Amino acid sequence: MLTASCLQCGSDKRQAKWGKNRCGSQRYRCQDCHKVYTPEPMVHGYPLSVRQQAVALHVEGLSLRRIARLLSVNARSP
Numbered sequence: 001m002l003t004a005s006c007l008q009c010g011s012d013k014r015q016a017k018w019g020k021n022r023c024g025s026q027r028y029r030c031q032d033c034h035k036v037y038t039p040e041p042m043v044h045g046y047p048l049s050v051r052q053q054a055v056a057l058h059v060e061g062l063s064l065r066r067i068a069r070l071l072s073v074n075a076r077s078p
């Protein structure tokens with residue numbers, strides 16, 4: 001079952017598996033707009049969405065410890 005949705009057009013239909021990237025994350029190709037993308041690249045063990053949230057909260061002035069608690073991740077993880 002595919003859970004990916006296209007980063008460019010947002011479609012979650014017709015998303016074909018398209019090999020893996022360097023880190024071993026599954027890549028997909030959108031058959032609608034032909035964009036090849038990685039839904040959630042695992043960087044330092046956390047999905048990009050979590051990291052983006054963490055960065056946004058950090059910009060707001062929250063401490064890393066507080067952010068980790070909010071996002072339910074371990075701040076001491078690399």
Ligand SMILES: [Zn+2]
Nearest residue numbers: 006009030033
């Ligand atoms: Zn698309």
